[in-house]
Amino acid sequence: MQEIDFYRADSLDDLYRLLAETGGRVIAGGTDALVQMQRDAFPAAVVIDASRIADLRYIREDGDRIEIGALTTYADLLASSLVRRAAPSLIAAAETVGAPQTRARGTLGGNIANASPAGDTLPPLLALDASVTLSSARGVRILPLGEVLRGPRQTCLEPGEIIASIAFRRLPQPSGSAFIKLSNRRGMSIAVVSVAAALALDAAGRIAEGRVALGAVAPTAVRSPAAESVLAGEVPGAETFRRAARAALDDIAPIGDVRATAAYRREAAARLVVRALNGAWEHAGGRAGA
Ligand SMILES: Cc1cc2nc3c(=O)[nH]c(=O)nc-3n(C[C@H](O)[C@H](O)[C@H](O)COP(=O)(O)OP(=O)(O)OC[C@H]3O[C@@H](n4cnc5c(N)ncnc54)[C@H](O)[C@@H]3O)c2cc1C
Structure with missing residues (x-):
């Protein structure tokens, strides 16, 4: 297994600082990252665990707009009556991910950043016309999900940048x-x-x-x-x-x-x-x- 230096960030500022100082890569639930590390295929020598940053784990509604923090897990989605009402497709996708252990740790942001062509939340989020908020010490960019995904395991994220949240608008009824x-x-x-x-x-x-x-x-x-x-x-x-x-x-x-x-x-x-x-x-x- 790869030798990797491990840091833990307790706040967003801490995370941006560690990303800048170490040139490392963020991990959230670790469900994809650890498999890659075991195969010596993780693309960084430093990881920064973001999983305790509470500011990145939420599900919010503002009018017809639903915003989901990147650290929201599949289990969080499945427990959300708001997401159940607004996006049954996303719930159906979360239900199919892995096993209960994977759903308890794996995050929505991780599924996007991992950019697997087969990532389960990606088709529902694309069909919901979701946008992704990317943030770094330099500021914030908001892009359509389709522009974030560049190829198998490739995204448009720049060094020091993280996925902060994902948002979509409810379609008008019916x-x-x-x-x-x-x-x-x-x-x-x-x-x-x-x-x-x-x-x-x-x-x-x-x-x-x-x-x-x-x-x-x-x-x-x-x-x-x-x-x-x-x-x-x-x-x-x-x-x-x-x-x-x-x-x-x-x-x-x-x-x-x-x-x-x-x-x-x-x-x-x-x-x-x-x-x-x-x-x-x-x-x-x-x-x-x-
Ligand atoms: C047993 C098992 C079963 C699985 N089954 C499924 C399945 O059925 N369907 C499916 O789609 N996936 C599945 N997966 C893959 C994985 O669980 C998901 O892709 C999960 O959403 C990844 O989230 P994570 O928080 O664990 O990501 P991590 O492993 O922490 O990170 C994955 C990648 O994303 C990056 N990253 C994570 N969060 C961020 C962020 N906020 N900003 C920037 N970069 C970030 C990391 O640097 C890393 O490159 C499975 C994995 C396992 C181990």
């Missing part, structure tokens, strides 16, 4: 969201393909806004502009959802690996888009199972 993960076993499993959808309906029951995001089918989790432009203004239902699913295939570039072939991932992605849209429609009060 609206709903859903997340579906396909994996090779029921628990403790990485997504073979995952899809999140969010729908807002207008007074006539048409789709005012439809968003689709997919995981494990491109170098990062991605939104599907092609599927979203099919959905806009349409009557929700099987025919529309199937057209959106076909369009989504233009926005993905799956690879084959030990979990699935590229062809299987494309086929699965199309089916999961239909199911996720059905789920979002059902949450929005529409007819399920069309």
